[in-house]
Amino acid sequence: MTGTTTTPGTTTVSTTGETRARVVRIGTRASTLARTQSGLVADRLTEVTGLPTELVHIRTHGDVSTEPLAQMGGTGVFVSALRDALLRGDVDLAVHSLKDLPTAPPEGIALAAVPPREDPRDVVVARDGLTLGELPQGATVGTGAPRRVAQIAALGLGVDLVGVRGNVDTRIGKVRSGELDAVVLARAGLARLDRVEEATEVLDPIQVLPAPGQGALAVECRADDDLVATVAGALDDPLTRACVTVERVLLAELEAGCSAPVGALAEVAMGDSGDELWVRAVALSPDGTLSVRRSASGPLEDPEGLGRSLAAEMLAEGAADLIAPET
Incomplete structure (x- = not known):
């Protein structure tokens, strides 16, 4: 009788001495966008x-909750189950x-890899x-992100910002059906789904900064696996x-989660x-009436230092009070 034993590396060795390539199991959420993104990584x-x-x-x-992301805590709600599967060895x-x-x-x-980033900007459909x-004033604009709500409210356009959840089809479907006048989405998701042409506007980061890390993917492995x-x-992509890294260090130093009204964009x-x-x-107040905006530059070799120094400037200007106002 023959059997197989899986090594921590990249091969599977049979008891007969035959060596063949290890099949790498990639954990992904089941949405069309998540499967597409994971498929790009796999390919x-x-x-x-x-x-x-x-x-x-x-x-x-x-995926299973219908609560707004901010009420669920935002940070990690799409991540923990994938990490649990990774640590169990299921993927x-x-x-x-x-x-x-x-x-x-x-x-x-x-965090084994951060592949090349897609365009990180937001778009309007x-x-x-x-x-x-x-x-027109009073038009309904759907978005579930406090960051987008605060920045769009700050533009003073008089639109009615409405909470919305669901995948890309669900959100755009609310516009097609007339339930909403517009939705705001990440351009990267539409690009990976080959649907960029459905966007009616790409928002300038001067007006609406994207979320830290937006447009980028993260590929995680068990730390002790040779696959890293x-x-x-x-x-x-270095x-x-x-x-x-700049954007995420800034977010961490501000002690803000991924659902906080904070936008950041670093470029080379x-x-x-x-x-x-x-x-x-x-960093903005939830209604967008108050904000702390800053920019900075620094050496390519020290993204952590740049993120920390910019966050310190913003904290000195009261950014923490805007992100988490007293109740």
Whole structure:
């Protein structure tokens, strides 16, 4: 009788001495967007390493609850079930939208790769091809993100911001049916679904900064698995990782979760002595009437330091009081 034993690395060795490629099990949420994102990771991993992959669908708390994300706590509601499956050994990798990840590092799990980032900006999908500014006063605009609510309210357009949840089809369907006049979504999701043409406006970050980490994916492994090095070599993009590190360190220093009214966007720009990091950030009161906006630049080699220093400036200006006002 023959059997198999799985090594911590990238091969499966049979008791007959035959060696074959390890099948890498990739944990993913079951939504169309999540499966598409995980499929992109799987395809790239196989292309670079030759390792076969399979997607394993995991249901998360955020998928089964109908509560607004802010009421569920926001941070981690789409993440914990995938991480639990990873630690149990049910899957070898977990793929997340990086903006959903809590900023605290999880025990026993490594952020093995941050692949190249999609366009991080927000978009509007509105009836009749309208832009946000063209919507009439009182028009209903759907978004479940306090960050978007606060920034759009700050524009003073007179639109009615309505909480909305669900996948891309559900949200856009509310516009097509006439239930809403517009919804605001991440452009990256539409791009990965090959549906960018449905956006009627791409929002300028000067007006609406994206969520920290928006547009980027996170690929996690068990910290003691040899796959960490393999996945990092195949998928990690150092420039994207540096940018999202600035944004996430800023978020952590502000002690704000992923559902807080905080926007941040770091980019690589040409400085006086070569490439450097440039970051813009905003913290707002929930109604958008008050805000702290700052920008800064720093060396590409020290994204953590740049995130911490910018957060310190914002905290000195009262950002913490805006994010978590007294009740």
